[in-house]
Structure formats: C-alpha cells, structure tokens
Amino acid sequence: MFVDYGGGVVMFAPQITYLAVLWALFMGFVWFVSCQKPAGYLPATYGHIKTVVELVDEWHPSMFWGDKGAGENGSRHPGTAGCRLQPIEPSAPYMGSATP
Incomplete structure (x- = not known):
C-alpha cells in the first residue's frame, strides 16, 4: 500500500485480500458478541x-x-x-x- 499524490492511496490485490479477510473476521466477532444473551x-x-x-x-x-x-x-x-x-x-x- 502506498500513496500516489496524483491518484490517492494505491492497494494491490494481496493487500485488499488481507484487509477484507481481517474485516470479515472482525465483523464476525462483533456479530457473535452482539447476538449473545447475558445469563x-x-x-x-x-x-x-x-x-x-x-x-x-x-x-x-x-x-x-x-x-x-x-x-x-x-x-x-x-x-x-x-x-x-x-x-x-x-x-x-x-x-x-x-x-x-
């Protein structure tokens, strides 16, 4: 990932994949915690x-x-x-x- 001052932030396919996987894991965790009922x-x-x-x-x-x-x-x-x-x-x- 790098900044191109003429084109903005540039990310290649591996970085986008890593970021998407991390966000999916994080959102899965948030969804799991929010659906739990306290005892x-x-x-x-x-x-x-x-x-x-x-x-x-x-x-x-x-x-x-x-x-x-x-x-x-x-x-x-x-x-x-x-x-x-x-x-x-x-x-x-x-x-x-x-x-x-």
Whole structure:
C-alpha cells in the first residue's frame, strides 16, 4: 500500500485480500458478541446508560434487586430497594416485558 499524490492511496490485490479477510473476521466477532444473551435476569436499567449512571452515583452498599410486587393490572414490577426483595418469578408478566 502506498500513496500516489496524483491518484490517492494505491492497494494491490494481496493487500485488499488481507484487509477484507481481517474485516470479515472482525465483523464476525462483533456479530457473535452482539447476538449473545447475558445469563440470568437483567435489571430494568440494562442498556439505558443514563439510568445506570444515576443509580451508580447514588449506590449504597445495601441496594438489592428483585420483585417489588404486583401492580393494579396484575403485572409485576422489578426494581431495586434498600431491603431484600423477593426473587424474580420467571413465569409472571412484568411491566415493560414483551410477552403477549
């Protein structure tokens, strides 16, 4: 690979092949990592960076994650509290979940 000031950056077939193979491997790795589901139950703030930052700024050693109980419409609420909460129920409908 070299720079031709009249024609730009010049790459020959082997360099293009090497670059394409490296990009394909990198994109395969990114695709693999992005399709993996984390194990276990995730807090409601997973993926919402602003909320995570606000929680970490106010974090206390006694913050617990769990089931906060049922609402008016029968769906349950996950969240955090200063005391131990009940464990998450896998078969129960939760607010914000995509279950029909």
